[in-house]
Amino acid sequence: MNVHDPGPPGDSGLTVRDLAVSYGPVTALRGISLEVPRGSVVTVLGGNGAGKSTLLRAISGTLRFHRGGITAGEIGFGRARLSGAATSAVVAHGVVQVPEGRKIFARMTVEENLRAGALGARDRRSASESRERVLTLFPVLAERARQRAGLLSGGEQQMLAIGRALMARPKLLLLDEPTLGLAPMMAARIADTVREINAQGTTVLLVEQNAALALSLASHAYVLEVGEVVLSGPAAELAESDEVRRRYLGIGDDRDEAPLAGAAPARPALSRWSA
Template structure:
């Protein structure tokens, strides 16, 4: 479904990604783990066109989307839940959800998508007339995921969905991610909680200073001594 080939991305003169190559197959959950500053978020931003790569190719469903605008990439079927949620604090929960459907014209489909968001996250139905900024961190994360799903993505990019959340909320969020995937949405997950990310994903990539240093089935990475020591805090 998605293939990155030799991606080099820069912030000014800072060489953030140094030849990243990876793939995501349809129906998978693929996780990207690594230390802060390894290039995980930049990888997602390069896919979604926010920080386009200077070199290399991003291919989605066999189409080269490297130079596409973010809007065009969303229209092709890729949506991103950004780190820190980035909801609209002065819009209601319902208005936030509808913002996710801004490229859609099918009113019945939009209504069904909104209802599906409420089914996945019942608390959002209860809060639908509340301002987004009044929600708890966990509720805002649910809202950010619901908003992304309103665009009917084939591929969902999730950037640090557990960041700053209580353990019980994190567990709920990860169960929902698995449910979304089981319903046919392919997921690429960037996550600080490496152990949980590897437990729910099919395959994983380890990034270090802008380059992939390890890749493989998630079960193999969980058992890898280097990964256990560096990213899981285990001997």
């Protein structure tokens, strides 16, 4: 595991180099570098405010909708340069985001939401094939096709949000907290779906606060802290890291001594992690 390791070698579908992002005078990301090889699942971990969602917004071209902007660095996907590109151009290159909080069209039906996701489809056949794929992954959406999306359960809404993104036939799917607020059983179903989507050939960049789940899905992981990459490496290695286990998996170090009665609890070390 290395600090600022650019990531695993191989065919890099997505490359981010020295990325900096600001919201007005506030710097949200600085010096971010990472790679997402084609066909892989890569995860980004970090606490609230670490910059995870900002990273996905920078990649998907949606920063401008949040009054943010890229101030330095490059983002590429294959031979395409994504940094500074309009959201429509990013989608045209095969990069599609499922935002945190689902952001479905609540007053529209399930079917209408799916059709909205296929607006950029090349032809009717392409849209029909995408719809068939989505309904195979999520049979419940076929059952709810004429129902208003806002009446779906939280888990069903997340399925719809992912399904709508898949209608655009993405090469790279950006998932922002897909299990947030879901019951454990539903979160497990979403995780199985992510595995299936990846097995079908779609590359996935996953932002997820459920670190145990994320590390079980990914081959490689990055940890953000206050807008910087502080740790990266193979997901299996990070899952065994004492620091990651303590901060994100809720597993303490058995070697730690119990505090004396009446003593103030020790503060966690917040210094930059070393390799």
